[in-house]
Amino acid sequence: MLKSPITRLGGKSRLRKNIIEIIPEHTCYVELFFGAGWVYFGKEPSKVEVINDIDKELINLFKMMKYHAPEIERMLEYEFSGRDIFEEYKNVTIENLTEINRAVRFLYLITQSFAGRGNNYGYGSTRQPSQQIFHKEVLSAIKERLRNTYVENLSFEKIIDKYDSENSFFFCDPPYFETAGYGFEFGEKEHLLLRDKLSKLNGKFLLTINDHEKVREWYKDFNIRELEVNYTVSKEQKARGKYKELIIYNY
Ligand SMILES: C[S@@+](CC[C@H](N)C(=O)[O-])C[C@H]1O[C@@H](n2cnc3c(N)ncnc32)[C@H](O)[C@@H]1O
Numbered sequence: 001m002l003k004s005p006i007t008r009l010g011g012k013s014r015l016r017k018n019i020i021e022i023i024p025e026h027t028c029y030v031e032l033f034f035g036a037g038w039v040y041f042g043k044e045p046s047k048v049e050v051i052n053d054i055d056k057e058l059i060n061l062f063k064m065m066k067y068h069a070p071e072i073e074r075m076l077e078y079e080f081s082g083r084d085i086f087e088e089y090k091n092v093t094i095e096n097l098t099e100i101n102r103a104v105r106f107l108y109l110i111t112q113s114f115a116g117r118g119n120n121y122g123y124g125s126t127r128q129p130s131q132q133i134f135h136k137e138v139l140s141a142i143k144e145r146l147r148n149t150y151v152e153n154l155s156f157e158k159i160i161d162k163y164d165s166e167n168s169f170f171f172c173d174p175p176y177f178e179t180a181g182y183g184f185e186f187g188e189k190e191h192l193l194l195r196d197k198l199s200k201l202n203g204k205f206l207l208t209i210n211d212h213e214k215v216r217e218w219y220k221d222f223n224i225r226e227l228e229v230n231y232t233v234s235k236e237q238k239a240r241g242k243y244k245e246l247i248i249y250n251y
Contacts, residue, residue, distance in 0.1 A: 004036035005065075005134070005142055006107070007116030008058075009182065012038040012173060014229060015208065015245065019171070024204050024251050026169035032156040033173045034058070036116075041145065046169075052152035052159045054184050057094075057106045059153040064103035066146040069139050075104050076139075081129040086112050086121040107134065160197045168203035176210040188214075195219065204251045211244035219248045 004011065012019065013036075020043045023029075029046035031037065034053040053059050064072060079085075089105045097105065109118040111134070123129065152159055160170065174194060175186040195218045198205050209215050211226065225247040 002041040002141060002145060003138075004038050004041050005138055006036045006061075006110045008036040008110075009115070009117065010173070010176065011036045011116075012208065015227065016042045018227060019206065019208065019247065022206065022247075022249070023171070024169060026204065027167035028163060028165065028169070028203075030159060030163050030168055030170045031173075032159055032170055033175070034062075035173065037062075039171055039173075040149075041142075045145070045148070049149040050152060050159065050163055051149055052154060052156070054153070054155050055182065056153055057102060059151060060099055061103045061106045062142075062146060063151050064100055065139065065142050066149075066151060068100050068103075069143040071100050072103060072107075073134075073136055073139055075100070076107075076134045079104070079108065079134075081112050083121045083123070090118070157193055157197055160201070164202050166202050170198070170201070170203060170205040172198070172205055172207040174207075174209065177212050177215055179210065191215075192218070198250070201250065205249065207246075207248040209246050209248065211246050215246060219246075222248050222250050224248050 001016075004013070007013075016038045019039050023043060026046060028048040028050065029040075029043075030050040030052070031040050032052055034040070034051045035058070037051060040049070040051055051062065086109065089108050092105065094102055094105070106118075110116045112122055114120050114122040156172070156174070164170075172194065174191070175181045175184075177188075177191055194207075198207065199221075207219070216224065227245045227247060228242050229245050230242055
């Protein structure tokens with residue numbers, strides 16, 4: 001199974017086996033909230049594939065890996081972990097950078113920060129600094145994997161409109177309900193829009209979301225499975241522990 005090249009809050013690295021096992025037959029695989037794309041990178045390629053996220057910098061990274069991998073590789077060859085470089089990348093005006101420079105900057109901030117959040121330089125007394133921020137082999141595997149995939153950067157409802165068909169399968173991993181987000185509004189209004197769109201789908205969907213009374217009510221007409229997940233991505237002990245997560249699907 002391929003690994004994602006980045007970490008992202010809410011990444012499905014632990015749950016992906018459970019999800020991949022129950023993906024139904026389909027021709028077109030659509031991932032609406034790509035993030036680090038753990039499920040996409042873990043599953044077998046489908047005939048047609050679409051990855052989408054509203055985050056412009058994140059999608060730019062995957063686009064540049066797809067189209068300009070050799071140049072990214074060249075730029076990363078001598079890049080190493082350092083607090084001063086991290087701060088410089090963080091504070092740069094991105095409008096002045098090329099798309100390739102922006103991709104390298106994003107990759108640097110994500111891979112060199114605590115929990116991949118890009119805010120604070122990641123260091124510690126029990127871990128070594130990563131000497132090289134990226135390995136050639138990883139980049140070339142990712143590039144190969146992305147070769148036949150449409151890379152989109154729109155809000156989820158537009159992607160549903162564009163790609164829905166009887167043979168489409170949508171994997172949906174939106175920001176959790178009532179938890180810290182990704183800098184994009186995703187409250188009850190957006191969750192209800194997603195529910196309405198999914199309810200009218202011609203294709204199939206699988207949604208992963210935190211266990212919440214309201215969520216159970218919204219999706220009461222669909223199949224709901226409960227899973228217990230261990231979260232460790234937090235500095236605060238109290239924020240670690242077991243949480244229930246729901247897998248909801250219409251097939
Ligand atoms: C829970 S994460 C996805 C994690 C991913 N499955 C993984 O394995 O890393 C949710 C993602 O939804 C994206 N997002 C937020 N609002 C969105 C919207 N309206 N349309 C599409 N993507 C959105 C965020 O940028 C974030 O990357």
